[in-house]
Amino acid sequence: MKKYPVLFFALAAVFFACSSPTGGGGGGSVSDGSGGSGGGRGGSRKHAILYVTPEGAGTKDGSSWDNASSDIQEMIDDADGRGAQIWVAAGVYKPAHIPEEASTDSRHRTFWLKPKVRIYGGFSGDGTEDGLGERDWENNKTILSGDFNNNDGGNAIDGFIGMDENAYHVVLALGIPDDEQTILDGFTITGGNANGDESTISVGVHLVKSSWSGGVVNWQSSPVLTNVTISGNQAGDSGGGGMSNAFSSSPVLTNVIVSNNRADFGGGMFNWGDCSPVLTNVVISGNQASFGGGIFNSSSSPVLTNVTISGNQAGDGGGMYNWNNSAPEIRNSIIWDNGTGVTNNVSTPSTPSYEYSLVEGGVLGGVNGNLAGTTDPQFVNSSIGDYRLKYESLARNAGTIAFYKEGKSPDLSGITTDLDGNPRTTGVKIDMGAYQY
DSSP states (O other), rough: OOOOHHHHHHHHHHHHHHHHHSSSSSOEEEOSSSSSTTTTOHHHHHHHSSOOOSSOOOSSSSGGGGOOBOOOOHHHHHHHTTTTTEEEEEEEEEOEEEETOOOOOGGOOOOOOOOOOOEEEEOOSSSSSOSGGGGGTSSEEEEOOOOOOOOEEETTEEEEEEETTSSSSSSEEESSSSOOOOOOOEEEEOOEEEEOOSSSETTTTTTTTTTTTTEEESOOOOOOEEEEEEESSSEESSSSSSSEEEOOOOOEEEEEEEEOOSSBBBBSSEEEESSSOEOOOOOSSSSSEEOOOEEESSOOOEEEEEEESSOOOOEEEESSSEEEEOOEEEEEEEEESSOOOOETTTTTTOOOEESSSSSSTSSTTTTHHHHBBBOOEEEEEEEEEEEOTTTOOOOTTOOOOGGGGGGGSSOOOOOOBBSSSSOBBBBBBOOOOSSOO
């Protein structure tokens, strides 16, 4: 507890000095890493669906699978603001462009999301799929990787190796509105190494430090992430190895795994400055931090419904660390086996709420439907990351479907399955955690 005042207030100075929390948007263009304008890229093809494969095909204009582009960012720029979809075939994709105004440091290459662009992975790319429902993102792995040299190793707990050349941020979102029209669905995000110091990406009013989240940076941005795995990323002295949300960013995460990420604050996720991300059917596991192994909240109030936080490590707040009047809502969720459960900093009181949840050492059984914090949830095999529940688990049928009723805020009524894609409820019963038995 002697470390955080110096580091945290230094971090606060960095955040407030580097960006204004007002103005700005997601527009602009990208360069190819040489610092130039990248002129001639994009265009006005105006197709409703754009197609991408690892090698591209035909004319590479993205107009069909036969003419697929190999450049995801070029397709994002083409679709910017007009509600187009981008269908991406299985394979590994690495960022090739730097947002304009940035330095010439090639590690600033990133996948830069734009408003109202909907990006879907998990396609085979063989031309047989005609609809989103025909995708198979579990078998057709579609990977956004910042590992330029293909030499990453290690893990979040013991430390990563081979990441010196990796991208600072794999995915970057700036000024994405909270309208659920900007979507990233069916991807693995890996290999981000935000270990920079003074180097920044300058986009409009935003100065994004190269020490903010290796996986996903959301700055005044609220994209929708569905069927996504964020794993194998790290951040330096700043927060959010897997994801960093800052200044009123409220991304919506459904059916997401955040695992094996590392940072000083918030190994899995870092929420800073009036952020209210919505997490449903999410597993946060195997992440490491000094504070907040799973999640670190500062002046933020995420809503967690059917979330499992387990197997994370931190000096304090292995599951979650709450700072500066944060008020996370924890519902139908399990926080277990993180060394330490939930820590609320006493000098800046936070008020998490718990309903129908199991929080190790944190809540009294029988209050608001919660199970006692000494109750073993009986995971199938947590040692290999299987956080499904055994039949004998007391967390089975211990949740409430009330959170999924129409008219609730946030509106989760459209979510009918669990993280495995199985029916979320059986009659009036629902389990705690990300998986339904």
